[in-house]
Amino acid sequence: MTPHDEWDYDGVNEMILVDKKIDGKDRKLLVHFDRNGFAYTLDRVTGELMVAQKYDPAVNWATHVDMETGIPQVVAKYSTGQNGEDVDTKGICPAALGTKDQQPATYSPRTGLFYVPTNHVCMNYEPFEVSYTAGQPYVGATLSMFPAPGSHGGMGNFIAWDAEKGEIVWSLPEPFSVWSGALATGGGVVFYGTLEGYLKAVDEKTGKELYRFKTPSGIIGNVNTYMHNGKQYIAVLSGVGGWAGIGMAAGLEGDTDGLGAVGAYRKLSDYTQLGGVLTVFALPN
Numbered sequence: 285m286t287p288h289d290e291w292d293y294d295g296v297n298e299m300i301l302v303d304k305k306i307d308g309k310d311r312k313l314l315v316h317f318d319r320n321g322f323a324y325t326l327d328r329v330t331g332e333l334m335v336a337q338k339y340d341p342a343v344n345w346a347t348h349v350d351m352e353t354g355i356p357q358v359v360a361k362y363s364t365g366q367n368g369e370d371v372d373t374k375g376i377c378p379a380a381l382g383t384k385d386q387q388p389a390t391y392s393p394r395t396g397l398f399y400v401p402t403n404h405v406c407m408n409y410e411p412f413e414v415s416y417t418a419g420q421p422y423v424g425a426t427l428s429m430f431p432a433p434g435s436h437g438g439m440g441n442f443i444a445w446d447a448e449k450g451e452i453v454w455s456l457p458e459p460f461s462v463w464s465g466a467l468a469t470g471g472g473v474v475f476y477g478t479l480e481g482y483l484k485a486v487d488e489k490t491g492k493e494l495y496r497f498k499t500p501s502g503i504i505g506n507v508n509t510y511m512h513n514g515k516q517y518i519a520v521l522s523g524v525g526g527w528a529g530i531g532m533a534a535g536l537e538g539d540t541d542g543l544g545a546v547g548a549y550r551k552l553s554d555y556t557q558l559g560g561v562l563t564v565f566a567l568p569n
Contacts, residue, residue, distance in 0.1 A: 319382025337450030401462035427544030465506030477503025
């Protein structure tokens, strides 16, 4: 998705397969929320690129995706390759952790919408030449990360996305990246977790918060549901970590440690603590 990747936007995110009727025709679709900040909708039978739009308005490293070639059109001032080695390229959005990393989105056939946990984070990026040494880190860049300027001041949003139109339907700002997986249910409720440790339940159509519960640690796990003896349960594993939580989890302190994440998420320790706990909720019959 990002040819000649200069920003560490590895396209590791999940591919979601859905069948939808578009313009009266049944289409087999593949929807992908890439780390580079663009959401792609493709016909998975023909390979036709149908939609490629930014799913965070802060994304600025490219203006758009060429719909014929699929190649993002790079903005020169944010190109770490064009600016050269040892040049600190400032204000690139998203940061290297992407608009979304490994945290999976979810889809509701009830609404036809995708519910996506996102990062609202930008970076300054200075590349430098590095020699490979076996067993040692092999990273040729110094990064600093920060919330997207001119926005709500936080580092995350939880969004509902229309993959046919390439539009955000609603967006919930969060003080930190939303690093948990999302869960859409047949009851019209969507669940996600926050880095402060809240499990949140919101209305699938409006995003209105219906319920929240503070778990012992930050949530980077995936919210899940299951049936047991005829009763439905919601469960989530809390335990802060991952790229956003690496400072707390690994005891790092330097602003540029963890490829810049430590400095960006330094205040997270004021809101949560380390630990691993499975929290389970029984739903009323």
